[in-house]
Amino acid sequence: MSGTTHVMGPGMEHWHPNPDFFFKPGGGPILDMGPYYVTNPVHLLGPVKRLSAFTNMARTDREVTAEGPMKGKTVKVETPTTIHGILEFHNGAVITIGASWDVASHGHHNIELYGTGGSIFVPDPNFFGGDLVTTNWAGEKSTVTPWDHPFGRANQDLDKPVHRANYRTAGPADMIASIDGGYTARCGLDVALHVVDVLTSLLQAGETGQVITLSTTCERPLALTPADAQALLKA
Amino acid sequence: MAKTYGVGIMGAGNISAAYLRLAPLFKGLEVRAVADILPAAAQKRAEEFGVAAQTPDELLKNSELDVIVNLTIPATHYSVSKDIVSAGKHAYSEKPFVLTLEEGMALKKAADERNLKVGSAPDTFWAAPTSKPAISSIAASSARS
Numbered sequence: 001m002s003g004t005t006h007v008m009g010p011g012m013e014h015w016h017p018n019p020d021f022f023f024k025p026g027g028g029p030i031l032d033m034g035p036y037y038v039t040n041p042v043h044l045l046g047p048v049k050r051l052s053a054f055t056n057m058a059r060t061d062r063e064v065t066a067e068g069p070m071k072g073k074t075v076k077v078e079t080p081t082t083i084h085g086i087l088e089f090h091n092g093a094v095i096t097i098g099a100s101w102d103v104a105s106h107g108h109h110n111i112e113l114y115g116t117g118g119s120i121f122v123p124d125p126n127f128f129g130g131d132l133v134t135t136n137w138a139g140e141k142s143t144v145t146p147w148d149h150p151f152g153r154a155n156q157d158l159d160k161p162v163h164r165a166n167y168r169t170a171g172p173a174d175m176i177a178s179i180d181g182g183y184t185a186r187c188g189l190d191v192a193l194h195v196v197d198v199l200t201s202l203l204q205a206g207e208t209g210q211v212i213t214l215s216t217t218c219e220r221p222l223a224l225t226p227a228d229a230q231a232l233l234k235a
Numbered sequence: 236m237a238k239t240y241g242v243g244i245m246g247a248g249n250i251s252a253a254y255l256r257l258a259p260l261f262k263g264l265e266v267r268a269v270a271d272i273l274p275a276a277a278q279k280r281a282e283e284f285g286v287a288a289q290t291p292d293e294l295l296k297n298s299e300l301d302v303i304v305n306l307t308i309p310a311t312h313y314s315v316s317k318d319i320v321s322a323g324k325h326a327y328s329e330k331p332f333v334l335t336l337e338e339g340m341a342l343k344k345a346a347d348e349r350n351l352k353v354g355s356a357p358d359t360f361w362a363a364p365t366s367k368p369a370i371s372s373i374a375a376s377s378a379r380s
Contacts, residue, residue: 009380013347019292021309021310022319023307024310025334026309026331026334027309030293031309031331031334032309032331034331035330035331035355035356035357036357036360038357039357040332040357040360042325043360063248074308085248089339097297104360108320110273120323120362121263122360123360125257125357125361126357127357127361128359128361128362129362134289150362151361151362152362159327165362166257167257167260167358168253168254168257168356168358168359169254169257169258169260169264170240170261170361171327171354171355171356171357171358172258172264172302172304172327172354173260173262173263173264174354174358175302175325175327175352175354176240176263176264176302176325177263178352179240180237180238181326185352185354186352186358186361187327187354187355187357188354189342189343189346189352189354189355189357190330191355192328192330192353192354192355193333193336193340193343195331195338195355196332196333196334196336196339197336198338199331200281200334200335200336204343212286215336216336224361224362229362232261232262232263233261233262233263234259234260235262
């Protein structure tokens with residue numbers, strides 16, 4: 001089994017009023033957006049065993065064009081803005097990850113998974129909801145019939161062409177429910193720690209050229225069924 | 236009747252509006268206060284959503300809060316979450332919850348010692364990719380790999 005995850009775009013200085021922290025150590029596309037693009041595969045495939053990466057930056061200075069106090073000012077880039085890595089999971093899956101703020105446009109799906117039964121295009125992990133598309137070996141696409149998941153129901157931008165589902169606070173609600181519920185929170189510390197290990201190891205691999213075997217691991221988090229999600233919501 | 240956990244929001248920036256707007260959908264928790272190093276930012280969000288505005292220090296000491304959601308900038312996620320745990324409260328952080336593995340291990344130790352939870356975003360993709368059809372599709376393909 002293999003796949004790709006891509007989170008690439010022109011950067012943050014065009015829309016965020018205070019974008020300087022994005023370009024400092026601890027920022028960068030891999031620490032900013034990578035959590036979505038590593039955590040989602042860890043939920044689907046389990047933990048990562050080892051990885052490698054190469055990194056670079058297209059520009060050392062970025063001009064802020066977003067409206068706000070920083071407009072017209074220049075931000076010094078102090079962390080890689082392009083990271084290409086390869087993750088080998090404990091289950092044997094090999095996943096390529098591309099994270100960049102140096103890309104005008106591209107043609108990759110957010111997350112693609114390739115199995116012997118076909119391919120799966122996973123929707124944008126930065127949003128609740130979205131279509132899940134599969135293909136068979138004939139290349140025929142089909143959209144998995146959306147199930148009625150409480151966190152997939154559109155509740156935002158209902159007056160715009162693309163309706164969004166947004167249920168932020170689901171994480172804290174799950175963490176709180178896990179305290180008295182006696183289960184491991186889906187957003188718990190061990191998963192988060194493993195993901196940070198993956199993200200920082202990608203940067204370290206980019207610096208050193210080494211293949212890094214991760215020192216952390218985690219259980220694959222529980223799936224959140226519609227009934228589980230409904231149990232977190234008020235009636 | 237299960238306990239309702241009091242929740243505080245640390246950091247009144249962009250994303251705090253989403254948490255404050257959507258938190259009332261969830262049971263078992265109630266957002267009671269918001270804090271920011273900029274008092275005006277906390278005040279604005281507090282008025283917008285009908286919760287108390289506090290200083291960061293007041294939020295940490297607020298006895299009505301069991302959980303603090305850390306929406307500060309990534310550079311301060313670790314130190315703020317450490318303060319939250321040290322204040323005896325559960326912490327939930329926006330991503331990335333720490334910037335180094337060492338910080339993460341230290342936070343884990345501090346939380347474990349006090350029997351407190353630390354959680355981290357993202358929670359966004361729970362509805363679609365963990366759906367039953369997705370899991371069975373992946374299971375079907377990986378079984379043959």
